Amino acid sequence: MIDKDTVVCISISKKAGNFGCIMHNNAFKDLGLNYIYKSFSVDEKDLEAAIGGIRAFKIRGSGVSMPFKSKVLDFVDVFSNEVLEIGAANTIVNFDGILKAYNTDAYSSLTVIREAIKSLNTDNIVILGNGGYSKAVKYSCKKLELKIENITRKNWDKLCNLENRLIFNCTPVKNLDKSIKSNNFFIDCCTSTKSGARLARLQGEKQFELYTKGRIDDNFFWNA
DSSP states (O other): OOOTTOEEEEEEESSOOSHHHHHHHHHHHHTTOOEEEEEEEOOGGGHHHHHHHHHHTTOOEEEEOTTOTTGGGGGOSEEOHHHHHHSOOSEEEEETTEEEEEOTHHHHHHHHHHHHHHHHTOSEEEEEOOSHHHHHHHHHHHHTTOEEEEEOGGGGGGGGGOOSOEEEEOSSOOOGGGTSOTTSEEEEOOTTSHHHHHHHHHHHHHHHHHHHSOOOOTTOOOOO
16 A cells, blocks of 8 residues: 555656556565555656756656666766766665665676577677667676677668677667568667666666565565
């Protein structure tokens, strides 16, 4: 039951989705925590006000989705070490009115990329996009000492010619796997895909730890 003591967590994005709501609310319920999670659509002109609301209403934490991952840094108080290096955040935690930015995309992308390069025995990667999410992926790749090739709108035509490459889509463009050759290994950040759903769950686990100061067992089923 929601009451005066219920801890509120949210997410903000240009277009709100249900994935985070399902993940976090199922976890809160199954673990008996008096928390609730709600996603919100926010216009760019209202971003500062939205962040101010996190502080004013004592919201425990917020996920931050595209296209606000870089812009949100103008309105928080403290940066985690990875955010300082990446220059983008996907998580805000409210510590008694002090808003600290984190990037749990760095953790999820590092996990998935490490598994891929071990399987493929490769030392290079192609990253699609140059927004806030791609910054976290590039950070992970540098930690793994990978050679990075970046494809953006300016050289997008290169994509269809790639062969036998590890490719990480960091854009919201869907169904890109149909535009590339089948001998590539494709990681897609879109949550409607298998790899995107796993990335979302991994980063969600880290967000959950930040919001609740607790951990989820590795075998916990998010039911998302």
